Amino acid sequence: MIAHRTPADRTSCEALVASGANVFEVDLMLAADDEIVLSHDIPFLTSVPWLRHDGLRFMFGRHPVGPPLAAVAELLPSGVEMLLDLKCDRGTEAFRLVRKLLTLGLDPARCYVSSKNWRSMEELEREGFRTWRSVAHPWALKGLLEDDAAPGYAVTVRHPLLTSGPNGTIERLQRLGKVMAWTVNDPQRAGELVAAGVDGVTSDLPAVFSSMSAEVTRRAG
Numbered sequence: 001m002i003a004h005r006t007p008a009d010r011t012s013c014e015a016l017v018a019s020g021a022n023v024f025e026v027d028l029m030l031a032a033d034d035e036i037v038l039s040h041d042i043p044f045l046t047s048v049p050w051l052r053h054d055g056l057r058f059m060f061g062r063h064p065v066g067p068p069l070a071a072v073a074e075l076l077p078s079g080v081e082m083l084l085d086l087k088c089d090r091g092t093e094a095f096r097l098v099r100k101l102l103t104l105g106l107d108p109a110r111c112y113v114s115s116k117n118w119r120s121m122e123e124l125e126r127e128g129f130r131t132w133r134s135v136a137h138p139w140a141l142k143g144l145l146e147d148d149a150a151p152g153y154a155v156t157v158r159h160p161l162l163t164s165g166p167n168g169t170i171e172r173l174q175r176l177g178k179v180m181a182w183t184v185n186d187p188q189r190a191g192e193l194v195a196a197g198v199d200g201v202t203s204d205l206p207a208v209f210s211s212m213s214a215e216v217t218r219r220a221g
Helices: 009-018 069-073 091-101 118-126 138-146 159-164 167-175 187-196 206-220
Strands: 025-030 036-040 042-045 049-054 056-061 081-086 111-115 131-134 154-158 178-182 202-203
Touching: 009 206, 025 069, 025 091, 025 202, 036 091, 036 118, 049 091, 049 159, 056 206, 081 091, 091 118, 111 118, 118 131, 131 138, 138 167, 154 159, 159 167, 202 206
Parallel strands: 025 081, 081 111, 111 131, 131 154, 154 178, 178 202
Antiparallel strands: 025 036, 042 049, 049 056
8 A cells, every 4th residue: 555645744654654554655856956856846848847737736947846865764664665756757867867766775675666767767677676667648558568568566557547448457467567556545446446456556545545454454354
């Protein structure tokens, strides 16, 4: 169970763990000084990099601003893992972020890494990181299903695509690794996806984790 946005304080992180979250997603970008920071602000258009957005919130600035990764990692309770979601996923910047990440001395056993630029993660795989191919659009899902790709650790897919695509989509993806669904903020929908066979769910809401934990306990009993 993956917490979509890592909170900025330890108490909130511990509350998510208490509800069932065991992985914390951290969105990573390169700041102006090439430091890796947590930021949800991405360019609205590649042709207009100074206009950035986080959902429906817009701001001006060519470079992201946020706390450094090391400060965020210190907030997390022991025993949980991090999902490092690489938001610099285009062109040479994607590879610069990966190379910078490799200089931080992170423990691959505690970290997953996801990106829409699957090739940029190959060096991380060689260093022992468990990588997740991220899929946001139907054409990316189609390409992944049709590609003779080597299995990885996981694929993480925008959740409507998993049940609106071709029959057997989840089973076909599981040949490439575990299947994670994002971002699911309805407990009923999370239950439907688990019943359909997904291996994990990303959510913003503790209620989703609590509901899933109760379902796992019920099935185990």
